[in-house]
Amino acid sequence: MARRQAGSGIEGCLCARMRQLHGGHVRDACTKAIRLPNSCESGIALVRSVRTGSFIESPGDAHVVYRAALLHARTTRRELSLDGQCTASASDPSRLLDRLVGSLTESGMAIVDLNEPASVDELCRLGALLGSAVPELDPVVQPYVEAGVVLNLISDDATDEPNLAPFSTNSISLHTESSGHRADEQPRFIILMCVEPGSAPQWGQTILVSMASVAVKLTQAQIDVLGRTYYSRLAGVGPPIVRVMAGRRVFSFRDFGGTELQWETKSQGPPDGSDVNAALRALLDSMYTTEPTSIRWARGRLAVIDNSYFFHGRSRGFAQGRPRHLVRLRILSTQAFGGDKLSCHDAQLST
Ligand SMILES: O=C(O)CCC(=O)C(=O)O
Ligand SMILES: [Fe+2]
Numbered sequence: 001m002a003r004r005q006a007g008s009g010i011e012g013c014l015c016a017r018m019r020q021l022h023g024g025h026v027r028d029a030c031t032k033a034i035r036l037p038n039s040c041e042s043g044i045a046l047v048r049s050v051r052t053g054s055f056i057e058s059p060g061d062a063h064v065v066y067r068a069a070l071l072h073a074r075t076t077r078r079e080l081s082l083d084g085q086c087t088a089s090a091s092d093p094s095r096l097l098d099r100l101v102g103s104l105t106e107s108g109m110a111i112v113d114l115n116e117p118a119s120v121d122e123l124c125r126l127g128a129l130l131g132s133a134v135p136e137l138d139p140v141v142q143p144y145v146e147a148g149v150v151l152n153l154i155s156d157d158a159t160d161e162p163n164l165a166p167f168s169t170n171s172i173s174l175h176t177e178s179s180g181h182r183a184d185e186q187p188r189f190i191i192l193m194c195v196e197p198g199s200a201p202q203w204g205q206t207i208l209v210s211m212a213s214v215a216v217k218l219t220q221a222q223i224d225v226l227g228r229t230y231y232s233r234l235a236g237v238g239p240p241i242v243r244v245m246a247g248r249r250v251f252s253f254r255d256f257g258g259t260e261l262q263w264e265t266k267s268q269g270p271p272d273g274s275d276v277n278a279a280l281r282a283l284l285d286s287m288y289t290t291e292p293t294s295i296r297w298a299r300g301r302l303a304v305i306d307n308s309y310f311f312h313g314r315s316r317g318f319a320q321g322r323p324r325h326l327v328r329l330r331i332l333s334t335q336a337f338g339g340d341k342l343s344c345h346d347a348q349l350s351t
Contacts, residue, residue, distance in 0.1 A: 052232055053273030055261045055280045063281070066288035067255070070207065071171035071315050077207070077294040080111055080303075087300070090118030093126040100304055104189075108309025109208065109293075114300040117195050117327075120146050127191060127329045130304075134178075134187050134330040140164065149329055152195075155204055156323035169317030169324075174209055174287050175254035177307045177330065180231060183239040186252065188333030190305045190312070192326050194297040199321025205294040206303070206326075208310040209287055215242065215249040217286040222279040223249070228267035229276055235264040241283070250308045255284060287311060297324065 057064060070077075088099055100110035118126065124147060127133050133149035136142075140163045144152045151166075159168040166172065178186040198204060215223065226241040239252040261280070269275040294315070295303055305312055317324055 049268065050235075050264060050266055051269065051271065051273055051276070052262070052264045053276060055256075055263065055277045057256075057258060057281075057284070061281060061284070063255075063284040063288045066285070067173065070288055070292060071173065071313065077205070077292055079205075079294055079296050080109075087113045087115045090114050090116075090122040090126065090302075093122060093129055096126055097129045104304055104306060108210075108306035109303070111295065111301065111303045113298065114193070114302055117193055117300050118302065120150050120327075123150060123191065123193065123327065123329055127189075127331050130189050130191075131331040131333050134185075134332055138163070141167075151328045153326045153328055154323055155198065155317045155325075157319055169204065169319045171316040172314040173255035173257050174207070174311040174313040176252050176311060179252045179254045180234070180238075182234065182237050183243075183252070184332075186239075186332075187307050187330035189331040190307055191302065191329040191331065192295075192305070193302040193328075194299055194324075194326050196322060196325040197297040197299060198318060198324030200318035201296050201298065201324075203315065204317035204324045205296055205315045207313045207315060208293045208295070208305065209290050209312075210293075210310055211249060211251050211308070213290045214251065214283070214286045214311070217290065218279070218282055222282050225265065225267045225269070225275055225279040226251075226283060229263050229265040229279070232262040232264040241280075245308055248308070251283075251311065253283065253311075255287065255313075297326065 088096055090096055096112070096114075099112055103110040124133065127149075135148050136145045136151050141151060144154070144167060146152065153166050155167065155169045157168055158170055159165060176186070177190055192206060218226075223242060227243065229241050230236075230238055231241075239250075241253050242249055242251050244250070263273075263276060263280075265273070265276050267276070295301070
């Protein structure tokens with residue numbers, strides 16, 4: 001990455017000082033300084049540096065092996081059991097929501113078996129009770145969209161096209177939904193419903209990993225770094241990689257697999273960004289070593305996942321026989337569900 005040219009005034013002073021301290025050699029990261037609004041006239045003291053850099057996994061990273069074991073192998077995972085095993089109907093969405101809401105508020109996840117898959121209209125009415133639906137605007141996915149907001153995830157073959165991975169038998173690495181968007185644009189709930197589990201439902205399971213369990217395996221120093229680190233294109237507008245919401249640690253992060261993640265951090269540390277990359281590596285390690293829960297799909301099974309409680313992903317599917325078919329509806333949180341308990345605080349990470 002090209003080094004930022006030292007400017008005049010405070011920026012110039014800081015860059016010169018950084019060169020003295022670190023031998024003037026910055027490879028993966030660069031540092032710039034921000035004048036705080038209340039900088040004193042002498043311009044010496046009140047500066048804060050911002051570092052930018054990038055993370056790319058190496059094949060020897062531990063999480064690469066754990067990820068393959070989780071997403072590519074047919075391993076036995078903890079599968080979600082259904083409370084009471086009784087079936088429900090989607091024809092009365094508010095009764096259906098009553099069935100789901102306790103588990104959703106307590107554990108961030110609810111699952112139910114419907115006697116028949118809900119229609120698009122029933123699904124939208126259920127979603128409207130939780131918040132407002134996120135429109136599916138990506139031109140690539142339009143052939144799979146109904147009513148502007150319901151996405152048909154039909155996995156009939158493998159693909160090399162990343163945008164089409166959800167519509168294939170490819171695995172999907174763990175992620176926060178819409179981690180590349182501002183916090184207020186990220187869905188709070190993901191509703192998934194199975195229309196057809198496919199010929200081999202032990203394949204293509206949706207995998208959930210609790211963010212709280214991931215967070216406890218990180219050190220306070222790593223949490224502090226990640227709490228001040230952003231995807232670089234979201235810097236200044238987006239959520240940091242971890243933040244606190246209603247007392248819980250919530251991640252906004254996708255495992256980029258073999259591709260590069262560019263970041264910007266407000267945390268203080270070495271100019272090469274090695275502390276940030278080590279924290280990202282520890283996060284990935286924790287994501288893939290935390291015991292997951294998985295959903296084995298059956299026709300009519302419906303799950304609501306709170307995007308602030310769980311990372312989710314998918315194990316590899318099965319490309320023969322009947323294709324797996326889920327529908328997805330994403331919901332932004334509103335005052336109607338949880339109110340200001342759901343508002344987010346981008347601070348107080350040290351608890
Ligand atoms: O197909 C799945 O199991 C989940 C796909 C996914 O991540 C999503 O639709 O957001
Ligand atoms: Fe997703």
